Amino acid sequence: MGTGNEMVGASPSICAVFDLVRKMANTEMPVLITGETGTGKELTARAIHEQSSRKHGSFVPINCGAIPETLLESELFGHERGAFTGAVQQKKGKLEAAAGGTLFLDEVGDLLPTLQVKLLRFLQEGTFQRVGGQETLHVDARVLAATNVDLKTAIERNLFRQDLYYRLGVLHIHLPPLRDRGEDALLMAMVFLKQAAATYRKQIRSYTPQAVDVLRAYSWPGNVRELSNRVRRAVVMAEGMDITPHDLDLPVEKLQAVDLLDSLRAAHRRIEMELLVKAISLHRGNLTRMARDLEVSRSTLYRKLRAYGLEKFVPAATPLFFGPRPESKKSTTPSPQDNPGGMSCESSPGNLPLEPSHQFPESA
Ligand SMILES: Nc1ncnc2c1ncn2[C@@H]1O[C@H](COP(=O)(O)OP(=O)(O)OP(=O)(O)O)[C@@H](O)[C@H]1O
Ligand SMILES: [Mg+2]
Structure with missing residues (x-):
């Protein structure tokens, strides 16, 4: 599924891949x-x-x-x-x-x-x-x-x-398994859900908080293809407005332990992303209610949603209300023309900000 060649991801390991792609694209090797x-x-x-x-x-x-x-x-x-x-x-x-x-x-x-x-x-x-x-x-x-x-x-x-x-x-790119890409599974699950809901014309908004937990804990042996197929299937099967663990139909025995030791930076990103996704599910993307629960201002919340590529799941939020889009900072964020392969990472993996950048398919 998908609209073409856009690669979704914001984890340090996939940002490192995006970097290699950009550099290697310019050679003939x-x-x-x-x-x-x-x-x-x-x-x-x-x-x-x-x-x-x-x-x-x-x-x-x-x-x-x-x-x-x-x-x-x-x-x-x-x-x-x-x-x-x-x-x-x-x-x-x-x-x-x-x-x-x-x-x-x-x-x-x-x-x-x-x-x-x-x-x-x-x-x-x-x-x-x-x-x-x-x-x-x-x-x-x-x-x-x-x-x-x-x-x-x-x-x-x-x-x-x-x-x-x-x-x-001579030039080699190794793609990390999805289980090593931190919060990318959730990010992709959100993107694939939007695409599938549009394709199958279903009024599905998000995941239940329990489904978010399941998506995070599963080890994804079939990687992105499995995630994409399961989300598509779940969208077709779902009877409610939100995807449940039952819709995802993931084998429980394959749930992986999530108590590995993270770096503080990685843990911060993971928890922040998880909370944002849960808040979107809980409040159906209502920015005011989400900001109230998370105890941040609406503008801070919007900035964080943008940083994780989740702003599209908050229908009411438009950049007009919250100042200029980060794209206006030409020096740090490439325009789509500068980045035709559809991927971006603001900084190298060695110097990642807590808030990653990302690129989304233009569908939905
Ligand atoms: N980073 C990504 N963002 C969005 N979609 C992705 C991403 N990576 C893979 N996909 C999607 O996952 C599916 C599998 O990707 P792809 O066919 O490139 O994998 P592969 O490594 O070649 O698999 P195989 O080893 O089975 O041939 C495709 O539908 C692809 O569009
Ligand atoms: Mg292949």
Whole structure:
């Protein structure tokens, strides 16, 4: 779900990823993206493409694990007429389709050794041959690759070439599992709820405080994909105005212990965010009542909601009532044009403010 390539997140670990994406987008080098299933590897690859100078070219994904071995070479590099039975005409492959743009090799660990050699040659020399072809062809395509298997183990077992690994992995982004992203699960749950409610035309406003507790405590083995699917399902199933733990249907045995020791800064952010989300649920986004319960002024509350990306859940709050939006401070906050991949973090992870910045999908 979602409107495209916007990545949601405000935790230090995902802000560090946004930083890497921004820096790596400006190079022509391959990037290896790793992470558990559903952590956003493809979304990250798309974000790199969209923030790069190749954004007007195509983003061409190919899943190396999902295509039968016999077809993969021709899918990737194309074939000449008569190259094999059934090759009645010449066909260009995904690599050529990515000319001027980006080729995304998903599940790159599944590439067979012969194709690993061909890919290595392309990465080193920019050249390749179609299946059954003699001609050496050049194409200007950037390669991004992803895997959720450990390539180092694959190298030890002689399943993956070490030289290819070094070529692909000079630039490396590891996506943290959702359970290590602190309050991001809640933030995403809010964003996905808004999107799903709009898609399915349901009058769902928020989560019950108990559902918020459940969302925070669950360990999310399927990461963002699981969260997105569960929220969508809950929106479809819900009969009330707020999503309950029952609607979320999370297996209770998978609830993780939440008594790990946080840094004071992380604990402050977590508790603040949790309280804000609970207040939104409890008071249906009524700013005055929320401010009264939390014992802060409406303007302070609004500023905090903005800092955590929650202001959209407070219908009555508009920036007109509370002074200029932070975007007006051009020096610290990039405009959407400066940040086409749809992600932002105001400062580096080493210097994070207590109030994180974030980017939201424009839907809903
Ligand atoms: N930071 C994020 N913000 C919003 N949505 C996200 C984010 N990360 C992932 N998603 C969404 O979660 C789903 C899974 O993301 P994606 O397909 O990129 O994961 P993946 O790591 O490639 O998964 P797999 O290993 O199973 O291929 C998609 O619907 C994607 O849009
Ligand atoms: Mg994927």
